[in-house]
Amino acid sequence: MSRLKKQWEDEHTDWQKRDLADQxxxxxxxxxxxxxxxxxxxxxxxxxxxxxxxGRKELVVVEDGQRESEASWKELLTGLRERGLTTAPS
Structure with a gap:
């Protein structure tokens, strides 16, 4: 069980850090x-x-925050920019 948990954690970490430049x-x-x-x-x-x-829906990001605050959202959006997401939805 611990091996599966470790594998899931590694996959989740990779997903959270994936490059978004082409999205x-x-x-x-x-x-x-x-x-x-x-x-x-x-x-x-x-x-x-x-x-x-x-028209395909994709999960872009899921992160835990202290609360739904302006600071939490700013940190999340800054992280997306750092991962290469440069074009805002139009």
């Missing part, structure tokens, strides 16, 4: 999704789903 999206859906996973605090997952010119 083009017509529009995005962005939302903060709250979960009661933690006992002491509600976890907020920041999610962006992009739609390609062909």
């Amino acid at each position: 083009r999206y017509v529009y995005w859906w962005a939302d903060g999704v709250y979960s009661n996973v933690r006992m002491d605090d509600r976890l907020c997952l920041l999610v962006i789903i992009g739609v390609t010119e062909q």
Whole structure:
């Protein structure tokens, strides 16, 4: 089981760091999704789903945030730019 967990973590890390320079999206859906996973605090997952010119939906990013704050979203969007995503949805 620990080997499978390690493999999943490695794949997830690679996915989170993948190059986005060639990606083009017509529009995005962005939302903060709250979960009661933690006992002491509600976890907020920041999610962006992009739609390609062909109409295909793709999960662009999922990251945990302190809350759905301007600072959390700014950090997430800056990370996308650093990974090569340069064209905003039109």
